[in-house]
Amino acid sequence: MVSKSLKASNNLLSSTKRQLEILSNGIFSEGGLPKFDSNLVAYELNAPRPLKLEILQVNVGYMCNQVCAHCHVDAGPDRKEMMSRETMELCLNVLKKTKVKTIDLTGGAPEMHPDFRWFVTQIRLTDVEEIIVRSNLTIIMANKKYHNLPHFFKQNKVHIISSLPFYKKNQTDSQRGDGVFNQSITALKLLNSVGYGKSNSNLHLDLVYNPSGAFLPANEKILEKEFKKALKIDFNIDFNQLFAITNLPISRFLDYLIASENYEDYMSSLVEAFNPKAVANLMCTNTLSVSWDGLLYDCDFNQMLGLKVASPISHLRNFNLGLLQERKICISQHCYGCTAGSGSSCQGTVV
Amino acid sequence: MKKNYYESDDLKKFKNITDWNPDLGEKFFEYYNSVFKQGTLSAREKSLIALAVSHVVQCPYCIEAYTRDGLQKGIEKSEMMEAVHVGAAIRSGASLVHGVQMMNVYDKLSM
Numbered sequence: 201m202v203s204k205s206l207k208a209s210n211n212l213l214s215s216t217k218r219q220l221e222i223l224s225n226g227i228f229s230e231g232g233l234p235k236f237d238s239n240l241v242a243y244e245l246n247a248p249r250p251l252k253l254e255i256l257q258v259n260v261g262y263m264c265n266q267v268c269a270h271c272h273v274d275a276g277p278d279r280k281e282m283m284s285r286e287t288m289e290l291c292l293n294v295l296k297k298t299k300v301k302t303i304d305l306t307g308g309a310p311e312m313h314p315d316f317r318w319f320v321t322q323i324r325l326t327d328v329e330e331i332i333v334r335s336n337l338t339i340i341m342a343n344k345k346y347h348n349l350p351h352f353f354k355q356n357k358v359h360i361i362s363s364l365p366f367y368k369k370n371q372t373d374s375q376r377g378d379g380v381f382n383q384s385i386t387a388l389k390l391l392n393s394v395g396y397g398k399s400n401s402n403l404h405l406d407l408v409y410n411p412s413g414a415f416l417p418a419n420e421k422i423l424e425k426e427f428k429k430a431l432k433i434d435f436n437i438d439f440n441q442l443f444a445i446t447n448l449p450i451s452r453f454l455d456y457l458i459a460s461e462n463y464e465d466y467m468s469s470l471v472e473a474f475n476p477k478a479v480a481n482l483m484c485t486n487t488l489s490v491s492w493d494g495l496l497y498d499c500d501f502n503q504m505l506g507l508k509v510a511s512p513i514s515h516l517r518n519f520n521l522g523l524l525q526e527r528k529i530c531i532s533q534h535c536y537g538c539t540a541g542s543g544s545s546c547q548g549t550v551v
Numbered sequence: 552m553k554k555n556y557y558e559s560d561d562l563k564k565f566k567n568i569t570d571w572n573p574d575l576g577e578k579f580f581e582y583y584n585s586v587f588k589q590g591t592l593s594a595r596e597k598s599l600i601a602l603a604v605s606h607v608v609q610c611p612y613c614i615e616a617y618t619r620d621g622l623q624k625g626i627e628k629s630e631m632m633e634a635v636h637v638g639a640a641i642r643s644g645a646s647l648v649h650g651v652q653m654m655n656v657y658d659k660l661s662m
Contacts, residue, residue: 366625367625368627370627371627411623413622415619415622416623417623418623418624418625419594422589422595423625426595426625468563472563
């Protein structure tokens, strides 16, 4: 079981440069698998371009109470990167200046940020329609100070999107750590008890499924049906939607793929499952990702690979939506993860 | 010739069987894909049946394909192993039931 971040373990893969080298060479060398950009050309598809900005995804820091084996953020208790209040204010300014509909708070565990509650209440004062918090669930149980988070979420009409790799203990704990499943179930019950995930409530609770290994997710709708049935029968838990997300070959998942000698097969299966219809709906076309230090990225995955937006506007402090919309979206071979099968995004499938 | 009769990469080339006979090859794949669609039996149940049969016919390609398919469908390893035992039980039962034939012949020929 993973206990430290790649960064704290001085793992070579904590270097984004090294990750990008791996993703651009080896199996993707001349004569091997087609690179993502040439595959788009082969399918006569245009490279993804920014459309109307709808979602601002803000990563408030990489600290997390868990050290999940598949984490593309390389988050963990040893990560100290954290957004300053000044940068949070810059995010609020963007929300006021633009017509962004959704703010999507992620991490690490965003709830661990000391200014998390202040930030959420300030966002609520803007015109943003939807506040998403990506909660790992166990944080609610991790410390007494977090036990009332469900009430806080409810007061601020937060849309909760929570990771639960599977509706069974073994698969969940093998990916996210021992005890995670039972704590997640307790947290889900608490969220249900304040009205989250109930059919007669407008408090949305969605779950995220991602495969516990080197394989692609199955059909989202069928998985949702099975999750709903199992969680209801076994624990009387309700939730709204299930999002099936493909694991992208970045950071700890890339490390796992290489260490388990699954990397080449996994990349081949992503390329083989390339779905041209997914390209038009990629999340990078309507989302901007902000890192803890205020830098801008096309998506959270590009953030973790250090691929900053290809624009003169690369930081919140000189945010200019018009100029940003003219940029080209940075792509590499990890993008195959978002175009495989029914596609994948932070809101599940895209086709 | 390749060193081994079975090469895992050959599974990816399965679709190439249509190259030498497109008509029959395409008919086969159309039939195959229809069989595995959700019907009266769920896609999950069909995947487990396929896994059991894969072991009975001892097809390494099929075993890889349906273990992978089972993982994707959230089938647990305990379920997979039970399915393999179902296949194994039928296979061993099919051998053992011939023991009756042996007993019949023995009894007929013996005083």
